[in-house]
Amino acid sequence: MKDKTPSGLNEWLHFLKSKKIPVRGSTLLRLKNEIEAEENTPNEISACIMSDPLLAFSILNEANRVISNKDNDIKSPIHAAAIIGTNGIKRLFPSLAPYRLSATENTPHIVSFLNEIQTSYDAATIAKHWAAEKHTNITEDIFWITLFRDVVRWLLWFYARPAMLTIRLKLKQGNKSNQAEMSALGCRIDELATHLYRQWYTPKKITDALLTNNIPNASELQTLARLAHNPNTLPEFTKNQRLTILINNPMVFSYCANQVAHEAKLMKWDSKNLPFLYRVVATVMHRRTADVSHITHLASIEAARQFSKWGEYSLAQQLIDPELYINTDTSAAPLSPIAALKKALGKHAIFDTKQKANMALKTLLKAIPHAKACIVFKHINNKLSPILQYGYPTEAIKYVKWDAPSAVFSTLSKKRSAAHFSGHAFIKMQQELPPNAIQLLSKNSQLILASTLVTDREMVILWLETQGQFSEQDYTNFKITASLISQIGV
Structure with missing residues (x-):
């Protein structure tokens, strides 16, 4: 009988704490031989340690466990090895699990595990280059912090590959990372990592890199990205104290590099979200977005030269020849409507408002089975007008005074938002619509509305009416669609 897959934070904590740390068998054997050799040299031992990131991570944790000065934790594996000595390293051997690599074909969980490590090396090198600039x-x-922040992801790929494949699929379908992780694991991976790192005595700065006070939230990322549009006038300090702290906190490089590497790995280098992340970093670095992109590409090349032995291919290889390193398996399942929209928008960033509106309309009608009717509005210069619609008589649309004062549309036009109206809320909301709009709606319908900026001046408002049951997944798909056509993406 197979073991039950863990679910929730506590079960995953127990699951991973019960596992040994996987280390390359050849590396572990070489390290043991070097330690036992009568004429061992520190350089040989250091080379063994540096050749396997999880071995280095374990030694780092052990050194931070035994030192007394917790205010100055150790972040370099070589420094850590010097502190605990060969006896300290030998104490770790029972907690390590050697794995073997095949010269011909490795098992899927090892391949996925190695690919994830390769992506982390890419991210760490990118973060290091940004920080140097x-x-x-x-x-x-910054290199070690960025590399080791993903250790729990490595372990999940090694010991729980099916769950990680589920997360990857959901991400490709357009789900946000927190939604995908909560759905597949019952907890966030960063949350799981934070708890494990504290129990493993991982350096505090690595744990801190995962905490929300060191990570910009969605609104802060948008603000930072907008500041990059005028690089010659970038302020040294913003009026927002929180943003000032983030801009001057090197941890933002670790976070953004991690996002860039995983986005490029999952969605390829032409992903729509990469320019957005570049703009964030451009603001932090006080450089042009093109400079950040150039530095990122150079860093990925350096990572490929130094660390390409881990994954099947590096980000630099994919950058040089994307077609060669993209899975062309024609038997793959067709894309979901949300994933298809994300792929289409990722091809380039020059779609105008009406094109985006048309793509969103088609996506909603495919993604939400009970959709009865849909309207896409454009709001600009305090004027609201429908630009596309499906399911309503044209004359009925024209009869509505959309520009008249409306509490509902006033709220939607001020900021990105979404709302679902059913039952009593649906009845009450109708009184806040523009004159004659109530005539469009059926008695037992449900209505969902969302707004999002598509340019600096234009906002799109989506209106979807359904007479069937509107599920939580429908609401999620609706919000994802709105996010995908936005100026900043998801």
């Missing part, structure tokens, strides 16, 4: 003196620290 800002002339920070902690470039090496």
Whole structure:
């Protein structure tokens, strides 16, 4: 009988704590031989440690466990090895699980595990290059912090590949990472990592990199991205104290590099979200977006040169020849409507408002089975007008005074938002619509509305009426569609 898949934070904590740390068998054997050799040299032992990231991670944790000065934790594996010595390293051997690599074909969980490590090396090298360009003196620290922030992801790919495949599929279908992880695991991976790192005595700065106070939220990312549009007038300090702290916190490089590497790996280098992340980093670095893109590409090449032995291919290889390193399996399942929209929008960033509206309309009608009718509005210069619709008589649309004062549309036009109206809320909301709009709606319908900026000046408002049961997944798909056509993406 197969073991039940863990679900929820506590079960995953128990699951991963019960597992040994996977280390390459050849590396572990070489390290043991070097330690036992009468004439072992520190350089040989250091080379063994640096050749396997999880071995280095384990030694780092052990050193931070035994040191007394917790305010100055150790972030370099070589420094850590020097502190605990060979006896300390030998104490770790029972907690390590050697795995073997095949010269011909490895098992899927090992392949996925190695690919994830490769992506982390890409991210760490990118973060290091960004930090160096800002002339920070902690470039090496940023490298190790960025590399080791994903250790729990590595372990999940090694020990729980089916769950991680589910997450990957949901991400490709357009789900946000927190939704995909909660659905597949019952908890966030960063949340799981934070708890495990504290129990493993992982350096505090690595754990801190996962905490929300060091990570920009969605609104802050949008603000930082907007500041990059005028690089010559970038302020040294913003009026927002929180943004000032983020801009001057090197941890933002770790977070953004991690996002860039995973986005490029999953959605390829032409992903629509990469320019958005570049703009965020451009603001932090006070550089042009093109410079950030160039630095990122150079960093990925360096990562390929130094660490390409891990994954099947590096980001640099994919950058040089995308077609060669893209899975062309024609037997793959067809894309969901949301995934198809994300792929279409990712081809380039020059769609105008009406094109985006048309794509959103088609996606909603496919993604939401009970959709009865849909209207797409454009709001610009305080004027609201329908630009596309499905399911309503044209004359009925024209009869509505859309520009008249409306509490509902006033709220939607001020900021990105979404709302679902059914039952009593649906009846009450009708009184806040523009004159004659109530005539469009059926008695037992449900209505969902969402607004999003598609340019600096234009906002699109989506209106979807359904007479069938409107599920939580329908609402999620609706919000994802709105996010995908927005100026900033998801």
